[in-house]
Every structure is written in structure tokens, then in C-alpha cells.
Amino acid sequence: xxxxxxxxxxxxxxxxxxxxxxxxxxxxxxxxxxxxxxxxxxxxxxxxxxxxxxxxxxxxxxxxxxxxxxxxxxxxxxxxxxxxxxxxxxxxxxxxxxxxxxxxxxxxxxxxxxxxxxxxxxxxxxxxxxxxxxxxxxxxxxxxxxxxxxxxxxxxxxxxxxxxxxxxxxxxxxxxxxxxxxxxxxxxxxxxxxxxxxxxxxxxxxxxxxxxxxxxxxxxxxxxxxxxxxxxxxxxxxxxxxxxxxxxxxxxxxxxxxxxxxxxxxxxxxxxxxxxxxxxxxxxxxxxxxxxxxxxxxxxxxxxxxxxxxxxxxxxxxxxxxxxxxxxxxxxxxxxxxxxxxxxxxxxxxxxxxxxxxxxxxxxxxxxxxxxxxxxxxxxxxxxxxxxxxxxxxxxxxxxxxxxxxxxxxxxxxxxxxxxxxxxxxxxxxxxxxxxxxxxxxxxxxxxxxxxxxxxxxxxxxxxxxxxxxxxxxxxxxxxxxxxxxxxxxxxxxxxxxxxxxxxxxxxxxxxxxxxxxxxxxxxxxxxxxx
Numbered sequence: 001x002x003x004x005x006x007x008x009x010x011x012x013x014x015x016x017x018x019x020x021x022x023x024x025x026x027x028x029x030x031x032x033x034x035x036x037x038x039x040x041x042x043x044x045x046x047x048x049x050x051x052x053x054x055x056x057x058x059x060x061x062x063x064x065x066x067x068x069x070x071x072x073x074x075x076x077x078x079x080x081x082x083x084x085x086x087x088x089x090x091x092x093x094x095x096x097x098x099x100x101x102x103x104x105x106x107x108x109x110x111x112x113x114x115x116x117x118x119x120x121x122x123x124x125x126x127x128x129x130x131x132x133x134x135x136x137x138x139x140x141x142x143x144x145x146x147x148x149x150x151x152x153x154x155x156x157x158x159x160x161x162x163x164x165x166x167x168x169x170x171x172x173x174x175x176x177x178x179x180x181x182x183x184x185x186x187x188x189x190x191x192x193x194x195x196x197x198x199x200x201x202x203x204x205x206x207x208x209x210x211x212x213x214x215x216x217x218x219x220x221x222x223x224x225x226x227x228x229x230x231x232x233x234x235x236x237x238x239x240x241x242x243x244x245x246x247x248x249x250x251x252x253x254x255x256x257x258x259x260x261x262x263x264x265x266x267x268x269x270x271x272x273x274x275x276x277x278x279x280x281x282x283x284x285x286x287x288x289x290x291x292x293x294x295x296x297x298x299x300x301x302x303x304x305x306x307x308x309x310x311x312x313x314x315x316x317x318x319x320x321x322x323x324x325x326x327x328x329x330x331x332x333x334x335x336x337x338x339x340x341x342x343x344x345x346x347x348x349x350x351x352x353x354x355x356x357x358x359x360x361x362x363x364x365x366x367x368x369x370x371x372x373x374x375x376x377x378x379x380x381x382x383x384x385x386x387x388x389x390x391x392x393x394x395x396x397x398x399x400x401x402x403x404x405x406x407x408x409x410x411x412x413x414x415x416x417x418x419x420x421x422x423x424x425x426x427x428x429x430x431x432x433x434x435x436x437x438x439x440x441x442x443x444x445x446x447x448x449x450x451x452x453x454x455x456x457x458x459x460x461x462x463x464x465x466x467x468x469x470x471x472x473x474x475x476x477x478x479x480x481x482x483x484x485x486x487x488x489x490x491x492x493x494x495x496x497x498x499x500x501x502x503x504x505x506x507x508x509x510x511x512x513x514x515x516x517x518x519x520x521x522x523x524x525x526x527x528x529x530x531x
Contacts, residue, residue, distance in 0.1 A: 078198035079104040079190060085126040086110045087117040087143065088159075089135045097130065100186040101193075114138035121152050128197060133160035133167065144174045146528055153403055155196045159184070168230050172255065173223065175216050179259075191264065216399060219389040225252065225381050232379050233259035238331070240376045241354040243383030246430030249354040250314060252381060257310040262350060265309030268302050273315035281323050282339050291340025303336060306349035316376070317357035317368065324369045331375045351376070386427040386434065391489065394419045394496055396431060398530075400438030410447030416493040416508065418452050423489070424463040449497065488523050492530075495520070500531035 082105050088094045094110040102108050109126065111117035114137050121129060129147065133140035144156055158171045161182035168179040177196045180189070217223060232239060233256050241249045250269065257267045275283050282291070286301030302311060313319075319327070330336045334346050353376050362368035386393065394414065401412045414422070427433055441450055452460060490509075498505035505527075506516035520527070 077104050078194040081106045082127040082197055083107040083109065083124070084128045084130060084193070085117060085120060086130045087114060088112065088132040089137065093132070097189070100189060104190060114143050118143065118146055118150065121147055122150060126154065128193060129154055129156045131156065131158060133158055141170060141174060144176060148175055150531055157193065157196065168259065172226055172230065173217060195264070216395060217389065217392050218395060219384065219392050221384040222389060222392070225383060228379070228381055229255050230259060232256065234261060236350060238350070238376055238378045239352045240378070240380045241352065241383065242380060243356065244385050244430055245356050246432035247383040247385060248431055249383060250312065252383065253312045253352045253354060256352060260310070260350070262309050266306055267310050267312065268306040269312045269314060270302050271314045273318040277320045277323070280319065281326060284323070285326065285336050285338055287339035288341040291338070295340065301338065303330060303347040303349055304345065306347070308348055309350070311349040311351050313351065313353040315355055316353040317355035317359060317362055321369065324372050328369065328372045328375060331372070386430040390423045393423050393434065394492060396434055397422060397438055398496055400435050401442055404439045404442035406442070409442060411499070412441060412445055412447050412450055413497050413499055414450045414493070415497045416490065418450050418455060419493040419496060421452055421455060421459055421463045425459045426462065487519065491520055491523055491525055495525060495527055495530040500527040500529070502527050
């Protein structure tokens with residue numbers, strides 16, 4: 001493990017050249033430029049880094065620091081040119097983390113107050129946000145909820161020294177890109193943040209990157225899936241993901257990889273349904289020159305590319321019997337040969353497979369090998385369709401509206417009746433269908449409110465005359481449970497339609513303001529989550 005010597009860093013020279021250029025902003029935040037004089041202090045081991053000493057900025061009374069660095073950063077690193085916002089109410093940890101990042105980034109902003117960090121998220125739009133879990137003023141999970149509630153879709157990384165088995169699960173459900181436990185080495189820190197930022201890079205004109213939408217959920221069934229993801233990720237076991245088209249199977253496979261010890265290795269995806277049967281074997285295992293007509297060069301297969309990482313075989317139910325046989329051999333002993341070759345190669349890739357078919361039925365019908373099914377059927381994750389995640393539909397719709405909103409487009413919100421119609425719709429295309437609908441609204445709707453009349457005729461017609469509440473709530477459980485569930489759904493819809501404005505939501509509901517406030521408090525809702 002590399003030990004960091006602060007005396008060797010140019011920023012640690014502390015020769016007093018230049019003076020601190022401090023100014024007090026309207027928020028009451030002190031801003032310290034990079035040429036501010038330093039003082040030395042011993043960093044406690046509780047900071048989570050292996051360094052034996054550190055140089056930090058003199059803490060100002062408002063608890064915020066901003067430092068600009070540029071000339072020494074590595075232009076090849078994914079961190080180069082990026083702005084990272086760091087939040088922790090322990091100043092020593094903030095500055096130790098800043099010190100390990102500053103020479104690799106364009107800008108590192110350090111905050112020791114959660115509310116000021118949230119304001120900076122809105123005003124400065126950093127590329128990545130790093131927050132700790134345990135803070136006195138506001139917990140890390142609450143910070144993430146508020147960040148998502150105010151429209152931020154930037155990647156968020158949670159760091160803590162007080163985690164338990166449920167902590168990474170909750171972080172993933174809230175849309176965090178990664179979760180780190182102290183102690184974390186500087187090299188691992190930069191590698192993990194760099195990987196996230198590299199994944200965020202995209203061609204100009206594409207929508208802003210966002211957390212995996214299918215993994216944003218308040219649904220118990222989806223929560224159980226994410227708990228299993230967290231439990232199986234550290235293992236080497238194969239995973240079979242079942243679910244209808246559009247439910248997010250690829251995103252779950254990526255989540256397993258990202259939470260596993262293989263996360264630094266490649267994640268290679270093969271869509272078995274999109275590749276002709278005659279080419280799929282070559283795609284998976286590669287081929288030698290002259291193996292078939294058109295094979296003018298040796299080609300590396302996906303199993304070789306995924307060595308040391310994860311190979312995701314999507315729509316494996318579409319694979320032909322001949323390719324299934326060769327895949328079975330790899331799963332049995334890790335050995336394979338390129339098409340047209342005799343050399344035996346070995347693969348250390350972890351295999352995750354997914355399908356929208358019932359593989360047991362396919363086995364019974366003779367279309368899928370039983371021995372291959374049992375090789376794949378070690379751990380199975382079944383993703384619920386969107387129609388069974390009614391509580392997630394308004395949450396996902398709002399997420400997509402924010403994500404696809406253009407720079408000069410108005411903010412959009414669903415009125416309560418439109419939100420209810422979306423909850424009642426069957427969504428045959430699942431999350432993908434909802435995503436495409438919200439993208440069209442974000443591009444074309446004049447705003448600010450999406451009404452029932454704006455919905456596609458298919459949705460309006462299929463939900464016409466439907467009961468005023470989610471069908472699962474009305475057909476199951478006792479009256480008190482159904483009423484409480486409907487009240488929660490209705491309050492969420494009105495708060496969403498009013499974008500968290502309690503007075504406006506009360507008017508929308510036609511209720512006295514104080515009575516509406518009591519209902520919201522009783523259901524444990526936070527209006528800030530809808531802003």
C-alpha cells in the first residue's frame with residue numbers, strides 16, 4: 001500500500017507564498033483559494049486513510065473550503081478536468097480526501113455542512129459528489145434523498161466507517177453509484193471515482209447521465225432483489241436474472257459486477273438475440289484466421305475479453321443448441337477453443353445470464369439444455385414488472401422528466417389524476433416504456449403540468465373507468481390497509497404535482513392547509529423529497 005508523504009507534495013510546502021484570498025459569499029461561506037497558507041496537523045487514523053500525517057487548510061468559521069488545482073493533474077486520468085464535491089462534518093477527513101484527489105482533478109470543493117453542500121450541488125453542478133454516512137446535522141441517506149429530490153442526477157459515492165449489511169443496499173436503492181468503507185487507500189479511492197467518471201463520459205448532446213432508473217425503488221419486491229444483489233455480489237456464483245423485457249436486467253447485472261471484487265475488471269455484455277446464430281459462437285469464443293469465409297484475421301472472443309471480470313449473456317434463452325453445448329463446457333471447467341483453432345484457452349470470467357423466457361418451460365419443450373440450465377441456475381433474481389411496482393411509477397416518471405429536461409425547457413410535473421392513470425396502466429414495455437414516454441414529454445410538452453388529456457390514447461383508454469386507486473390496494477387486504485395505502489399514494493401524487501409546495505398541494509387536494517399538513521406528517525412524507 002502506498003504511503004502518502006505530505007512533505008513531498010507541492011501543495012504541502014507551506015512556504016507562505018501568496019496570501020489567502022478569502023471572501024464571504026451570500027450563503028455565509030468562506031472561500032479559500034489554493035495559494036492560502038497552510039498549517040500542519042496530525043491526522044487521526046479515524047479519517048480512514050493510511051497516511052501518517054497531512055497538511056490541511058486552516059478551517060474557517062463557516063466550514064467550507066474551495067481549492068483550485070490544475071497544472072499537475074494527469075490529463076489521461078478520468079478525474080482530469082473534473083469537479084468533485086466532498087461532504088463530511090469531520091474537517092480532517094475532508095482535507096485528507098481532498099489532498100489525495102487535488103492533483104488529479106480540476107477542482108475539489110470541501111463542505112462540512114450538509115445544507116450548504118446541497119446548495120452547492122444546485123449552484124455549481126459538480127461532476128461527482130462524495131458524502132459520508134454519519135453526520136450530526138443531517139445523515140448521508142437524507143442528503144442523497146434531498147439531492148435527488150432537487151433534481152440532481154450526478155453520481156454520488158457514499159463513504160462510511162460505521163456501515164452494516166443493510167447500508168450498501170440502502171445506498172444502492174437511493175441511486176448511489178458506489179459505496180466505500182473506511183479504511184480506503186488513496187489508490188483505490190481514485191480508481192473507484194475514476195471508473196465512475198469514465199462511465200459518465202458521453203458524446204455531446206446526449207442527456208445527462210443518471211442513476212440506474214430500474215434500481216430506484218420503494219417497492220418491497222424490488223428491495224428484496226437489491227438485498228440479494230448485495231449478498232451475492234462478493235461471491236463467484238453464477239447469477240440468472242429473470243424478468244420481462246424492459247425491467248432492468250442489464251442494470252442489475254451491472255450492479256452485481258460493480259459491487260463485486262471484480263469491479264476493477266471488465267464488464268462485457270453479449271445480447272444473444274441480436275447476433276445471428278452463425279456468428280454467435282465466434283462472438284463468444286473468437287476465431288482463428290481462415291476458420292470460415294471472411295475470417296481474414298484472428299479475433300478475440302468475449303470470454304477472453306471478460307477474463308478477470310464479468311460476462312453478461314443477455315437473452316440466453318435465444319441461444320441455439322450447438323452454442324449451448326460449447327457454453328456448457330466453459331461453465332464446467334473454464335476451458336474453450338476459438339472457432340477453427342485447437343489451442344485450449346481458459347476463462348476466469350464470472351457469468352451472469354438473463355432472459356425473458358421461462359427456462360424451465362424451455363427445458364421441458366426441448367429448446368434449452370437441462371444441464372446448462374442447472375449450471376446457470378445457481379442464484380436466481382426475478383425482477384418484478386413495473387405494473388407490480390405501482391409506488392415506483394410516479395418516482396420513476398419524475399426522475400425521467402428531470403433527466404431529459406433540456407437547458408431551455410420548463411420543469412414538468414404530473415397532476416394527481418395523470419399520475420394515478422400511470423399507476424393503473426399495465427406497462428407492457430415496463431421501465432423502458434415509461435422512460436420513452438417521459439422523454440417525449442420532456443422534449444415536446446409546453447408545461448408546467450402534464451394532465452390526463454396529454455397522455456397517449458392507449459393509456460387513457462385502458463385506464464378509463466378504472467377504480468380510483470391501485471388495483472392491488474383495492475382487491476387485497478382489509479379496508480383500513482387499503483385506505484391507508486391510497487392516502488399515501490394520493491398525498492405523494494399531490495406533493496409531486498405541486499413540486500413539494502405544501503400550500504399548493506393542499507389547494508390541489510381541496511383540503512384545509514392544516515388538515516393536509518397533518519396527513520402528510522402522519523404518512524412520514526418530506527415535501528423536500530418532491531422539489
